[in-house]
Amino acid sequence: MEEADKLKRIVEARMKLKSRFEEKMRLTPSVADNKPKGSGNPNRHGMPVLPVGQTITHKWPVLDLGIQPEIEKDEWQLILDGAVEHPVTLNWEDFLALPQTSDTSDFHCVTTWSKLNMNWVGVRLLDLAALVQPKDTATHILCYGYDDYTTNVSLEEALKPDVLLVHTFEGAPLPREHGGPVRMITPELYAWKGAKWIHRIEFLTTNKLGFWEERGYSNTAYPWRNDRYS
Numbered sequence: 001m002e003e004a005d006k007l008k009r010i011v012e013a014r015m016k017l018k019s020r021f022e023e024k025m026r027l028t029p030s031v032a033d034n035k036p037k038g039s040g041n042p043n044r045h046g047m048p049v050l051p052v053g054q055t056i057t058h059k060w061p062v063l064d065l066g067i068q069p070e071i072e073k074d075e076w077q078l079i080l081d082g083a084v085e086h087p088v089t090l091n092w093e094d095f096l097a098l099p100q101t102s103d104t105s106d107f108h109c110v111t112t113w114s115k116l117n118m119n120w121v122g123v124r125l126l127d128l129a130a131l132v133q134p135k136d137t138a139t140h141i142l143c144y145g146y147d148d149y150t151t152n153v154s155l156e157e158a159l160k161p162d163v164l165l166v167h168t169f170e171g172a173p174l175p176r177e178h179g180g181p182v183r184m185i186t187p188e189l190y191a192w193k194g195a196k197w198i199h200r201i202e203f204l205t206t207n208k209l210g211f212w213e214e215r216g217y218s219n220t221a222y223p224w225r226n227d228r229y230s
């Protein structure tokens with residue numbers, strides 16, 4: 001497809017997705033809760049900057065399942081499939097040709113550290129969804145890492161504008177130990193919802209649990225509700 005046509009399709013589909021999920025997004029806890037748990041001034045979505053039970057770190061701890069896959073950019077692929085109209089597999093070049101978003105957001109790990117003001121560049125999950133067009137029946141995604149990690153996210157969370165598949169952190173390529181070449185970030189949910197070394201996003205018509213969700217972590221993972229375990 002011509003690049004211009006592709007972009008036009010993305011812009012149109014993005015608007016439709018936004019209006020389809022607008023109401024649901026407005027009702028999500030990290031926007032709607034009127035008694036959120038935490039401390040400090042309100043962040044940009046109105047929540048206390050530090051969620052309950054969290055401590056600020058200036059370092060950036062590394063968490064994984066014991067392997068850090070080494071994926072070269074020229075062999076990296078992102079599969080977008082499941083309940084979508086136009087499944088695709090993107091290579092590195094295709095990925096960089098999509099609209100690029102830069103954003104600064106916070107990172108809240110369930111193991112109680114938070115790292116604030118992290119600057120990222122990447123592609124909005126919203127724009128990837130607009131490219132493949134989730135079917136009307138789609139409600140969740142399941143993200144797969146190259147290390148076989150999985151994690152599930154509802155579409156009203158995944159389509160928020162701060163959910164990105166990032167390749168750049170503070171102006172440099174995302175380090176391998178943090179999920180490079182590309183990982184997902186979910187600033188309004190605990191960070192385990194963001195798959196490192198991301199390889200596949202499957203759109204689902206029912207919720208399916210991921211790796212930690214099957215092992216007792218919360219399905220929903222709302223930091224300002226202390227929603228860590230199920």
Ligand SMILES: Nc1nc2c(c(=O)[nH]1)N[C@H]1C(S)=C(S)[C@@H](COP(=O)(O)O)O[C@H]1N2
Pocket residue numbers: 060061062063064065109110144145146147149177178179191192193194195196197198
């Ligand atoms: N592919 C993959 N993604 C993953 C994980 C993992 O083990 N494998 N761990 C998750 C957890 S539990 C957290 S807290 C964050 C940690 O990201 P960091 O190592 O960059 O701090 O990545 C999440 N994404």
Ligand SMILES: [Mo]
Pocket residue numbers: 063109110111191192
């Ligand atoms: Mo974690």
